[in-house]
Amino acid sequence: MSTLRFENIDKERLTPLMRQYVEEKESRPDCLIFMRLGDFYEVFFDDAVLTARELELKLTGRDCGLEERAPMCGVPHHAVDKYLNRLLERGYKIAICEQVEDPAEAKGLVAREVVRVLTPGTQLDPDTLDANKYSIICAVLEEDGAYGIAACDLSSGHFETSDLLGIQAESHLFDEIERFSPVEFVVNEKFAQNYRFMDYCARKQITVSRLPDSSFTSKKASEFGIKYDEKDLLWHRSSAGLIYYLQDTQGMVPTHFGEIKPYRFRDYMILDRAARVNLELTETLRDRKRRGSLLWAVDHCKTAMGSRNLRQWLEQPLLNISQIRRRQDAVAFLKDNFMIRRSLADALYGLYDMERLSGRIASFNVSPRDLVSLRDTLSRLPEFHELLEEIETDALKAIAGEIHALPELEDMLSRALLDDPPIQIMDGGLIRDGYDVTRDELANIALHGQEYILQLEAEERERTGIKNLKVGYNRVAGYYIEVLKSQSDKVPENYRRRQTLTNSERYLTPELKEYEEKILTANQKLKSLEYEIFISIRETVAQYLEKIQTTARALARLDALISLAEVAERHNYCRPRLTEESILKITQGRHPVVEQILGASDFVPNDIELNTNDQRIMLLTGPNMSGKSTYMRQVALICILAQCGGFVPADSAVIGICDQIFTRVGASDDVSGGQSTFMVEMSEVATILTQATPHSLLILDEIGRGTSTADGLSIAWAVVEYLADTTFIGARSMFATHFHELIELSQTQKGVFNAHVDVAKRGGEIVFLHQIKSGGTDQSYGIEVSRLAGVPVPVVDRAREIMAVLEKANKRERRQIRKDAQPMDGQLGLFAQAQSVKLADEIIERLADSDPNAMSPIEAYSLLLDLKQLVERQERMRQEED
Structure with missing residues (x-):
């Protein structure tokens, strides 16, 4: 293989073509250079080696003026797009270097230059873009x-x-x-x-x-x-x-x-990465599929632009109540008026993606088929005006006013373009008869040329009386009139001899010569003229770009509103009442995704009420598999749907505006980021505790389970106390836990209340009822769940024995916590205060010298252990003083 690389190439020795390539590479060093050479796009030197490897092409070589041949690979110009898309998917940038002069007219080397640079974020090809999301x-x-x-x-x-x-x-x-x-x-x-x-x-x-x-x-x-x-x-x-x-x-x-x-x-409501992932807004957590996400559950849009709009609404819920109610009014109208909704949905079905078309119009990359689709879409827009003209709902009236039918543009496109034009604009076959006189004449010649020749042959036979006269053609002589030598005395004076054969003479007439030029050049002239006409049409369409975009975005909003109305009626959603108060009251709420997967009859609805007084923090206990996580997620999803302007899966709902929703759900190592389960958990908790406000909604599941029981319980206890203290956050919170000791906090912390997921025992078997009941429970049923999962009987029996011993010890520890714990006590003695300041300074110094993002799990654990020992040493000193 050649060892030639860009950095060690002697440009002065290169052939003109290779020097041209290297100079383009120097101007775009971060791009792969695809240079047009005839019917191929060729790639050379380092770029060729990389491109051949990525695209699995054969790597060859080309003489370049140096001792070694330049590495080379290439792809046919008609198939280049599929190869370019593969490179773009892998993150490469590509510079397209085209011939910018006719090779037939070039004096020496054909001029070439980079006409565009393709990057992952600048793709316009609809076949490579995800139709349902923006490519940002x-x-x-x-x-x-x-x-x-x-x-x-x-x-x-x-x-x-x-x-x-x-x-x-x-x-x-x-x-x-x-x-x-x-x-x-x-x-x-x-x-x-x-x-x-x-x-x-x-x-x-x-x-x-x-x-x-x-x-x-x-x-x-x-x-x-x-x-x-x-x-x-x-x-x-x-x-x-x-x-x-x-x-x-x-x-x-x-x-x-x-x-x-x-x-x-x-x-807009702030949703951080953890919330987006844990709540599965647009894709599932496990396999990153659309099915099973909130978007999947509520997206009944008929157009791709509607799906993109609805996705954006879900990712950016509103905070302004008047804006939310404006959307709600539209959803309510569409929900209650089935026939109008169905007619609008039918009108939307099959509409072209006008929003993405606008990008190709603006960049002058629009194809003939794009414009035919635009024409067909424009022809259907008056129906929307008819359906929306009597509606008084503000949002729908605004949409009606932004839909521009553009009849003059539709008329031009209808008169100009054939219904099924080719993809490539240089192939001809684009323009209708009657749109351009010169084009029609060329098309007539190209289409009817042979008919003209037969007609001319018949006319000349009759005029001359030569019965065996014929008009022929060959690539050397062109068109000719052939007459047998025996009939040459009948040849008219306007016949000029062109060629003599053994038994016949071939002649040419001025009329035949003129038509020969027309026939032989008609097809190419026709293609060139149709190209010029199409360019003119494309420029005319560009003048309507703003109205096309406005129309596209109005239709996208309409589609999204209809989708929300459709899901509301289909699944019996209610219109939530929005308020600025920090309250949350949902009656018979359901999970919008799980309900659709299980079926409404199999899903168990539940209530929730959070407020700023006695029910601000729900401590939720209950066994694994009982539905705690589903219940908490459904509350968050209901809030998101409500602030998007949609209806929600519940009998009734009062939603106090949430400025942020935070989640700490699930346990998983961030292996690629070098963080353990516990570090990920603590990072998310830290984010919540430092960024939440009184208007936030916090969803916390199993805080502290990524470490030892004692450490985990201590952290969970402290977090609940911190949340309960209104001088810190005072946010509405749902806190699921298996640390049953936390149940006691409802007696000491204002706003903390207990709830549990009900479980029944029937014939020695546990049955998950999935119903939320008031009060806490100290039963996790973990051993019963392990038995249901198929853990061997001896292991289950031994676990029960150990559990009995641990429960006795746990009761003693719980009494000690109730007796001794005085959390969040701000009244420290003078000595304790001084010692605490010293300890805090030492801890801050240790943390300042550490980078949690760069630490391995072992290093993080070691640091935490050191800090814990510092705290324990401080505590021993305090006890000795006492």
């Missing part, structure tokens, strides 16, 4: 601990941008990154040094492009037409950096983003 490219600008973030889907024109400020700015930034789930990043140099970010991208194999700070400036923002105030901080600059990158890769400034305005991060 995200720009991040970091400056002085603050962040500007901009995210867009180039294929649809969807664009979001915001500032993230304050002490939790980085945490909220990563929450937004998780929401966007980008396929590509553009960042400034400072943020590129962020260890957490680079680790995130490395683990997810996301392409990252670094831009200099000069790409993220207010001046650039002004150049791109972004309107901002002088007091604005970073959002407009991050937006400028993103658009600069798109201009650089696409060769033009995108025109389909509309007016770029920032959103306020605090206008």
